[in-house]
Amino acid sequence: MNSNIVIAVLVSAIGFGTPLVLAGLGELLAERSGVLNLGVEGMMLMGAVTAFFVSQKTHGPTALVLLLAVLASMVAGSAMALIHAVLSITIRVNQIVSGLAVTIFAGIIGLSSYLGQVWNIGGVAGHHQFNGIDLFGLQNLPIVGPIIFSEDAFVYASWVLVLAVLYYLYRTRPGLYLRAVGENPAAADAMGINVTAYRYVHTLIGGALAGLGGAYFTLALAPIWTTASRPALVGSQSLWSSSRSGDRTCSCSGHTCSVYFRPRTDAGDSRDNGASVGVLFGAAVLMTVIALAAASTSWANRRVGTPASLGIPYTREEG
Amino acid sequence: MVAALALYNPLAVVLVSLLIGGLTSAGFALEGPSFPTGLVGTMEGIILFTVLGGEILARYRIGLRHRAVTPASAGANFGTEVAP
Numbered sequence: 409m410n411s412n413i414v415i416a417v418l419v420s421a422i423g424f425g426t427p428l429v430l431a432g433l434g435e436l437l438a439e440r441s442g443v444l445n446l447g448v449e450g451m452m453l454m455g456a457v458t459a460f461f462v463s464q465k466t467h468g469p470t471a472l473v474l475l476l477a478v479l480a481s482m483v484a485g486s487a488m489a490l491i492h493a494v495l496s497i498t499i500r501v502n503q504i505v506s507g508l509a510v511t512i513f514a515g516i517i518g519l520s521s522y523l524g525q526v527w528n529i530g531g532v533a534g535h536h537q538f539n540g541i542d543l544f545g546l547q548n549l550p551i552v553g554p555i556i557f558s559e560d561a562f563v564y565a566s567w568v569l570v571l572a573v574l575y576y577l578y579r580t581r582p583g584l585y586l587r588a589v590g591e592n593p594a595a596a597d598a599m600g601i602n603v604t605a606y607r608y609v610h611t612l613i614g615g616a617l618a619g620l621g622g623a624y625f626t627l628a629l630a631p632i633w634t635t636a637s638r639p640a641l642v643g644s645q646s647l648w649s650s651s652r653s654g655d656r657t658c659s660c661s662g663h664t665c666s667v668y669f670r671p672r673t674d675a676g677d678s679r680d681n682g683a684s685v686g687v688l689f690g691a692a693v694l695m696t697v698i699a700l701a702a703a704s705t706s707w708a709n710r711r712v713g714t715p716a717s718l719g720i721p722y723t724r725e726e727g
Numbered sequence: 728m729v730a731a732l733a734l735y736n737p738l739a740v741v742l743v744s745l746l747i748g749g750l751t752s753a754g755f756a757l758e759g760p761s762f763p764t765g766l767v768g769t770m771e772g773i774i775l776f777t778v779l780g781g782e783i784l785a786r787y788r789i790g791l792r793h794r795a796v797t798p799a800s801a802g803a804n805f806g807t808e809v810a811p
């Protein structure tokens with residue numbers, strides 16, 4: 409195989425993996441607090457459409473516009489997460505159903521598509537976008553240069569975020585409390601931790617990160633909002649289920665690797681080499697199945713394991 | 728989704744699936760300049776949110792828990808919530 413193709417695939421794997429990393433980190437935080445969030449797809453789409461809207465309709469220096477767009481996407485993602493949080497934490501609806509409801513509400517046949525049409529931003533190329541930065545001036549190195557040292561700020565931010573979340577979970581007191589809330593909310597409550605507040609905050613942060621992941625699509629990867637770009641979003645979303653299995657195993661770094669080295673399913677590249685998109689996509693889903701199977705073995709469960717109270721609403725001394 | 732809307736009742740599943748299927752296909756038929764595509768999902772989502780929330784809230788009661796009443800604890804158990 410030509411080494412250029414390998415480099416191209418790795419570059420685009422990082423590109424397509426970054427939204428998944430961001431959304432996966434958000435999902436990880438929510439799941440660690442015991443809230444299963446299946447609405448991430450809706451949150452990403454809302455983040456994508458809001459970010460693109462803001463980047464199109466505000467005028468000013470590119471850096472400022474992009475900053476505003478990123479903030480708007482996070483707000484949009486959190487707003488969707490708030491619906492999910494109220495339903496699943498306060499009203500204690502089944503979290504799976506509530507998450508799916510958010511996906512339908514905000515997803516491809518829902519609010520994001522509606523807003524895209526009402527705001528009239530479809531089919532126009534973006535005015536502003538994140539460009540690659542020449543990190544440490546190493547852009548021209550062979551092989552690693554284009555792959556690692558010429559990504560855009562978003563990608564580097566996602567790498568920093570992975571480390572930050574890792575540090576937060578395992579080296580800080582709120583991180584410890586968060587894990588306690590996810591494992592045994594009653595014990596955490598007895599310790600004086602506000603379980604509801606922890607779940608709300610982390611679900612909202614999870615929504616913000618999902619919105620951020622969506623924003624990456626419309627601000628960096630393919631700065632346009634069309635009916636054609638939405639299937640791309642959704643296609644990557646089916647893959648997101650495997651990033652969630654990565655959260656389940658709850659190893660940040662392992663999760664990130666599995667996301668980054670996923671085969672690219674974009675039609676553009678595979679067409680030239682005679683490989684069918686379907687085969688690549690199938691391979692990605694197959695990897696998901698294998699990862700899930702591996703994660704469900706008793707060996708893996710002993711070592712990593714899902715938060716014990718994941719998906720169970722917390723009720724304090726009732727009944 | 729449909730099962731949850733039907734409150735896990737097999738007969739209700741038929742009705743709910745007709746409702747959701749009807750909404751979706753009506754949405755495709757109505758699609759046009761005056762009817763943005765996203766409205767269908769938005770409406771289905773709102774239906775889901777309200778039905779699910781309402782289902783839980785409908786069963787939410789405030790009850791009294793009966794215990795041996797001592798003067799000190801009398802009145803202390805008002806407003807204890809009964810889990811659905």
